[in-house]
Amino acid sequence: LEQYLRASSKIKKFERAGFFKRFAPSVGDVQADFQRLAYSFEEAGILQYAAMCHIGYAKCESYGGAPQRESEAYLRAARSFLRAHNETGRLHLRTRHSGFREGALHCYHRAAERAVDGCVFKAAILRELKQLQRQLDSTSSFASPTHQIHDLETSAEACGQRGDYRSALQHYDDIVDNVYERRGARMYGELLRRVEVLRLLLLVHLNLPPARQSPAHIKLIEHYYNLAQFESCFATADAPDDGGASVERPGAFVPSQQQYALAEIACAWVERKMCDLKHLLRDFATEFGALSEAERQLLRVMHADLARSY
DSSP: OHHHHHHHHHHHHHHHHTTOGGGSOOHHHHHHHHHHHHHHHHHHTOHHHHHHHHHHHHHHHHHTTOHHHHHHHHHHHHHHHHHHHHHHHHHTOTTOOSHHHHHHHHHHHHHHHHSOTTOHHHHHHHHHHHHHOTTOOTTSTTSOHHHHHHHHHHHHHHHHHTTOHHHHHHHHHHHHHHHHHTTOGGGGHHHHHHHHHHHHHHHHHHTOOGGGSOHHHHHHHHHHHHHHHHOOOOOOTTSOOOTTSGGGSTTTTSOHHHHHHHHHHHHHHHTTOHHHHHHHHHHHHHHOTTOOHHHHHHHHHHHHHHHHHO
């Protein structure tokens, strides 16, 4: 413990040195002390102090401008805190508190912040973090874009399974906004096709009045209603590149056959031809065999609801 305190005092001296770095202790020496002490504490089973030594090691890496190694050190600290938390739980200590768990959460967050966005290492950190903090906001800045989108779709599907269709629609809207903001539409073609089908079906199923629809909802409905009315051939995903503008409009990634089938569904709904709508939904599920389970489940629910009245 005295060696740990001495190492901590050295890093504090380095932090206070400011512009006079030549009067500060050697960062390399302090880092070596923390690394050696961390392994000693781990062997002795004093895991909370091992975690603090890993934090000290991470601070040394931050001075050297090595974010990946800094992230790895914070991850080691998080795991040590978590082991300390679990150990106190197994011993059923009366003095057990949440300090070790909070320390683990803090270190996991710091590790995720310093890791390179979108890499496998960051994904591993996030998986461990979610095991510890089930309520983690998956769309926070700690998640890479790919994980944000995946978690939004997972949340949307969960909402649909429990019948919370408004929340599901909001999650699908967030996916579209997320992809378009990052100018990554071409990377998520199949996802955007699936999400567009689900958004249109949810709008039909929820039967929201125009005042409750967003501009994006109105644009989506108008696209398919106009397609049914005028039978005009809107550009598809195979259209020539126009600088990226065409991929951010309705129908950009939906095949022509599906677009026309959806147009008939939208037209029947707008014109309140509910018997026709019931049959069109059934035909849509039958005609397109590559639909996702979420799409098929929603089609079944919509058809069953209409069958009760029509």
